[in-house]
Amino acid sequence: MTDLRMLPAALAVWVAAWALTGPGERWSGLAAGLVAVVLVAAGLGIVFLGGPGRDGLPVSRSRRAMTAWPAGHGRRTWLVLPDGHPQPGRDARTAGPARTARPARPAAATVLVAHIALAAACVLGVTASAHVQLTGRAPLAGLAEQRVTATLVGAVVSQPEPFAFAPGAGQHRWVLAARTVDARGVESAVRAHVQVLSDAVPRYGATVTVSGGLRPADPGAAETARLNADSTAEIRAPPSVLRVLDTHRTALLDVTDPLSPQARGLVPGAAIGDTTRLPDDLSEELRRTGLSHITAVSGGHFAVVVAVLTLLCSVARLPRPVRVLVIALASFAFVLLVRPEPAVLRAAVMAAFALTGVALGRPSQAVPALAASVVGLLVIDPWLARSFGFALSAAATAGLVLLAAPLAARLAPWTGEALAFALAVPLAAQAACGPVLVLLDPSVSTVSVLANLLAGPSLVPATVLGLVATVLAPWLPAVAGLVAWAASGATWWIAAVAHRCAALPGATVPWLGGPAGALLLAALTGLALWAVLRRGPRRGWPESWRATARSGLRQVVRETLRGTPPDVLREPRSGGSRSARAPRPLTRARFLLLLAAASAAALVVALAAPRLAARSGMPEDWQVAACDVGQGDALALRTGPASAVVVDVGPDGPAADRCLDQLGIARVDLLVLSHFHADHVGGLRPVLAGREVAAALVSPVPEPAANAAATETALTAAGVPVRIAGTGDRGAAGSLTWRVVQAGAGTGANDSSVVLAARVGGLDVLLLGDLEDAGQAALVPLTGRFDVVKVAPHGSAVQSRALAERVRPAVALVSSGRDNEYGHPTDEALDLYTGVGAAVVRTDECGTVALVVRGEEVSLAGC
Known part of the structure; x- marks a missing residue:
């Protein structure tokens, strides 16, 4: 039987942690007191409802005789007297008829109160932990609200990673566990995490000092504040163990550098979770096909590592204590090697429970181990309740433990046991993770089960060979290179499956986003599982x-x-006639x-x-649309029933492609790329792959150079004619006319944006790109009144009042990402355009929006 007794406590702790790290953080102290009262009341309830009886054995408060058991089997002998009270130790010959008996099971009320007591104890732990940690974060949170400049000292607790949307080239993002903060001449002790953006790339585990401007973090974020670093200095090297492991990580990247692009990204990804060199198109294909878990180290990787080590220990005939010690040390080193991310921590703690059970000779059950892992980790870090990685890891594990075996049992009569198990694993994981994935991306993959079924067998050799190459790389780079080359064969198959499955028609289906979409998918999944599992396995196909x-x-x-x-369908060759009802040949x-x-x-x-x-949900007669692509720009101006002029394509990913599908755009008459920052050209490849593009108009300033070169390569490969924009250029597409008001007028990528004016559906539209101070000032004498303006850049505080008063639009479109890193749109920008009489429409609040012209009226769709 599956032991589910810890599940209510784990769910209660998760809900409490989520609430206390968000809207309920101010009430953490009061919540701790209330939960303590509930815990005391539950303890008293257990005592009065079903406490221990005589000789420490639980008995029912009822005076009924106890359930009889057969004699023998080593159980204690009880005598049940006529009044119903059991008397141990009396002789049957003097006390009348006797039988052996066991105490009755505790009453349902006692069990319920016991569950409440357990849940309350766990919730009290997470509540107390959240209260203590919020108290430690308070000084730094206050300074961040005031946006002061400060110097922090602490340890680097995340692997630095390139940040695509950084204002400067080559910047990296990482997390600092701050221990002291010096602001306004006062040094204070703190215990808080800070997200840092810096040019320097510190070593994981090093103690550093960093200075810069503090900014408040997003509500509910695990970090207390954000800091854009002006200077970073290492004051203490990482521990020796981390330095050794860093050497292995770097050496693996070196030996895989000569391999193919997919191997350079996937071999380190499958072995140690390093995705810094994973090609963008391959990363998107892995996401669309549900194969991203291959590069996200979690339970599957731990299972492979532990299984291989167990096999080696068995071959070496090591005694049980030595085996446990070897596997424990190797698991600990593996955690440090891949970095203790939320999913890795969950897998590591469950592995610790399993090893403890093996050491004691009592193997643990998976569900209690998972629930205990969730409770323990949330008590240590309540902000894990808001981590999608942690949620996906826990959901996938729960799905595999609870659903894989029943699904395999139902499939086996129809497919055979081997194929049934192979299908049940991805089906169970998809069913459990689907509602969580919808919160990240409002779509459902229809090919994830097929992709995992095909790619799954390659994960083990890719992981094992990649880890062997990691171990050998610092000492035997030539041998490690050969092993990595062998691993690249397995990763080639994974990449091929991802590419083919992602290219299938309907590989992803749009879905309702947000909590409503997650709840709807969870309800439909639950209904389907109930229909499948409510009856036992069938006999399958008749033989x-x-x-x-x-x-x-x-x-x-x-x-x-x-x-x-x-022969089976052929007409009779001779004799008799074919029946009137016989099928045609x-x-x-x-x-x-x-x-x-x-x-x-x-x-x-x-x-x-x-x-x-x-x-x-999108009207057929829209004229101007602003796509919700996150922190970036992508706009469409309608030129025909299924065609448009598209201006910018948003950041890396399929968001712009999906938006154009939603708008019904199969042909792009003109693709305008205002400038080459990643949040405007990153989504180019999916847009090119999804439709015909007749021509492209690009900025005359190729900055950043790498993005400009990649853009030119993609357009050339797609056979799209490219033209450099110049001030005064003009043209027409369908009923739309356009002209370039300004191009390359300033210095830097933003101020060199292509400014496009267009007339479509009776609306005069001005698209400002990401113009800053100089570019907007230069534009003022070149413009007049417009009906619609796309605000630059993303509603930042850099706005020209003279330009806003000159243009005086009826509608101001602001394209920015929800909860973005920069605080866009700012109050200054919103107040400015509201003050000149514009209706401000924001994609971070409304999602994809469209303007519809019907007669003399202009209406808004999608918000």
């Missing part, structure tokens, strides 16, 4: 069907290839025709269904 299908299929294929009708031509018709119908459905589903 007569299987035999007929096998023989019939063989004969159809054989005869079709020979060019003659199959299936000739080869008719067979191929039916196959082609079925394939065409399936293709039409697969291609049309996702696009029709995506377009639901």
Whole structure:
């Protein structure tokens, strides 16, 4: 039986941690007191409802006789007297009829109170922990609200990673566990995490001092504040263990550098979770096909590592204590090697429970181990309740533990045991993780089960060979290079599966986003699981069907290839006449025709269904649309029923592609790339792959150079004619006319943005790109009144009052990401455009929006 007794406590702790790290953080002290009262009351309830009886054995408060048991089996002998009280130790011959008995099970009320007591104790732990940690964060949080300049000292507790949207090139983002803060001449002790953006790349585990301007973090974030570093200095090196492991990480990157692009990214990703060199297109394909877990080290990687070590220890015939010690030390080193991310911590703690059970000779059960791991980690760090990585890891583990075996049992009669288990694992993980994934990306992958089924066998060799190469790389780089090359064979198959499955029509289906979408998907998944699991396994296909299908299929294929009708479907050769109800003979031509018709119908459905589903909710007569692509720009100006002029394509990822699908755009008459920052050109490849692009107009200033070169390469590979924009350029597409008001007028990428004016559907539209002070000032004498303005840049505080008063739009579109790193849009920008009479429309609040012109009225759709 599956032991679910810890699940209510784990769920209660998760809810409490989520509330206390968000809206309820001010009430953590009061909450701790209330939970303590509940815990005391529950303890008293247990004592009065079902406390221990005589001799320390629990008995019911009822005076009924106890349940009889057969004699023997080493149980204590009880005598049940006529009044119903058991008396131990009296002789049966003097006390009347006797029988052996066991105490009755505790009453349901006692069990309920015990569960409440356990949950209350766990919630009290997480509440007290949150209260203590919030108290330690308070001084730094106050300084961040005041946006002061400060100097912090602490340890680097996350692996520095390149930050794509940093204002400067080559900047990295990492987390500092701050221990002291010096601001306004006062030094204070703190215990808080700070997200740092810096040019320097500190070593993981080093103690550093960093100076810069503090900014408040997003509500509910694990970090207390954000800091854009002006200077960073290492004052103490990392511990020797971390330095050794860093050497292995760096050496693995060195030995995989000569390999193919997919291997340079996937071999380190599958071995140690390093995705810094993973190609963007491959990363997107892994995400679309549900294979991202291959580069996110968690339970699967731990299972591989522990299984291999257990096998080696068994071959070496090591005694049990030595095996446990070896596996524990190796697991600890593996955690440090891949960095203790939330999913890694969950897997490590569960592995610790399993090793403890092995050491004691009592193997632990998976569900209690998972629940205890969740409780323990949330008590240590309540902010893990808001981590998507932690949520996905816990959900996937719960799905595999609770659903894989029942699903395999239902599938086995139809598919065979091996294939049933192979299908049940990705099905269980998809069912458990689907509602969480919808919160990250409002879409559902329809190919994840197929992709995991095909790619799953390659994960073990990719991980094992990658780790062997990691161990050997510092000492035997030549041998490590050969091992990494062998691992690249496994990763090649994974990349091929991801590429092919992602290219299938309807690989992802749009879904309702946010909590409502997650709840809807969870309800539908639960309903489907209930329908499948409510009955026991069936007998499967009748054997007569299987035999007929096998023989019939063989004969159809054989005869079709020979060019003659199959015997089983052929008209009688002689004697008698064919019955009036007999089916017509299936000739080869008719067979191929039916196959082609079925394939065409399936293709039409697969291609049309996702696009029709995506377009639901967006009016057919929209004229101007601002796509929700996060922190970036992507706008569309309608030129025909399925065509548009598109200005910018947002950051890396499929967001702009999905938006154009939602708008029904199959052809881009003109693609305008205002400048080459990643938040404007990052989504180019999916847009090019999803539709025909007739021509492109790009900024005359190729900065940043790497982005400009990548953009040129992508456009050339897609066969798109490219033209450098110049002030005064003009053209038309359908009923739309456009002209370049300004291009390359300033210095730097932002001030060199292509400023486009267009007239579409009776609206005059001005798109400002990311112009800053100089660019906006230069634009003032070149413009007049416009109906719609795209505010630059993303609603930052850098705004020209003279330009806003000159343009005086009726609608101001602000394209920015929800909870973005920069605080866009700022109050200054919103107040400025509201003050000149504009209705401000924000994609971070509304999502994708469109302006619709009907008669003399302009209306807004999507908000």
